Amino acid sequence: MRTDDFLEVMRELVAFVRVAEAGSFSAAARRHGQTPSAISRQVARLESVMGVSLLQRTTRQLRLTEAGMAVLERGRDMVAAAQASMRVAEGHVGTPKGLIRVSAPKAFARHVLQRPLLSFLERYPGVDVHLLVVDRPVDPLREGVDLVIRLTDDPPQGMVARALMPVRxxxxxxxxxxxxxxxxxxxxxxxxxxxxxxxxxxxxxxxxxxxxxxxxxxxxxxxxxxxxxxxxxxxxxxxxxxxxxxxxxxxxxxxxxxxxxxxxxxxxxTNYQGMAYLLFLASRYTTPKVRVLVDHLVAALRPPPAGSPRPPA
Structure with a gap:
């Protein structure tokens, strides 16, 4: 394969990375709005162009070959670089607009997050929010999430952490x-x-x-x-x-x-309390849409001084 052939199979490379991370064609298809057969054809074409087998298929599971593991490692970097490149122009646009993906624990989303998110959507009509409500750790890079709310006393390394509110x-x-x-x-x-x-x-x-x-x-x-x-x-x-x-x-x-x-x-x-943090990759904060949502949530959920009412969300 010529080294510039990758330009013709970038879509197929993305499909392979999605399948490898999701663990199956059907899971990757559901997550990204395609059919399993379409995803399978894209991966097969990538294997044909590269001349190697990337996945070992059985009736119950998929397993990466040695070549597949090597391609996945580099493919992830390429997909992340492409996503970052797409955000560069958006980061220089003055008016906040576009889609923001946010994840939060179920109870926190219902009792705390809903009201400030609704007021944010009213204030910024050009911004859409996709809220993922799950009680599990979310990998923002792997799952394409811009902001993660997590209850912890030890925010993860490599991410920017903004304190929202203590939880007892x-x-x-x-x-x-x-x-x-x-x-x-x-x-x-x-x-x-x-x-x-x-x-x-x-x-x-x-x-x-x-x-x-x-x-x-x-x-x-x-x-x-x-x-x-x-x-x-x-x-x-x-x-x-x-x-x-x-x-x-x-x-x-x-x-x-x-x-x-x-x-x-x-x-x-107890382990079920601590500080509610808003976590994000430093590069995500450069976009106006993310920056205004971070500032909005921090202001809405920051505990007021003693004796003062909480400001409206």
Missing amino acids: QLVLASPDYLASHEAIRSPEDLMAHSCLSIGEQERDSRWRFVRGDDEVELAVAGRYTLNHGEMRLAAIEAGLGVGCVQDFVAHDALADGRVVHVLPEWALD
Whole structure:
């Protein structure tokens, strides 16, 4: 193959990279709006032009050949470079316009992100937003996502991180439950209560509390364990026991008096809280559309000074 033949198979190279990353022709086709047969033909043509087999096909899976692994490594770089080149001109256009892809955890997207995104879309009619709502780590480069919202205390290296808002897990109970059960004056008192845990990890049944220099860790137990914050809140409201829920999920229930914050002077130390960060590759921020959305979300979600109302989104 002549070295300049790649100009004729750039589309096929992109198709191969998509298939290799997605793990199947059908998954790549669904993700990019094509048919599996069309994707398969493109990969076959690339193999024909290159004169090598890139994929070993079986009825159950695809496996990269040695040549396929080498082509994938370089092909990813070429696809990323092409995408960056397409963004160069856009980055010099003064008016924000175009599509922004954003990913966020499900509960955060529903309870926190929806309102500022709607106000952003109203303010910038030339910008479209594709919101990917998933409770899994998202690779922005691989999945073509411009902005990733992630709850963490350790933002990943190689990405720009803008803090949006702190997130805490609160220990809650309904007023009726508290009125009919033993008083909860210290973390140790929870051992006599039915506690609703998240249940995703073994340590979720051990609650660790911090108050200044004081630390208390204890094993809790209860009749209902579930890893869905809104359902856990509903069970707490129904009087099934004492449970932990993220503060933004519990906000309205607390304001309405449907639940009470138990042990407010103690902080619950858990893996399911931290700072909500807006993550993006440095190059993505150069485009006006991304820059204005980042600034909008940071301003809308930044905690107001003590005693001040949060500014409208």
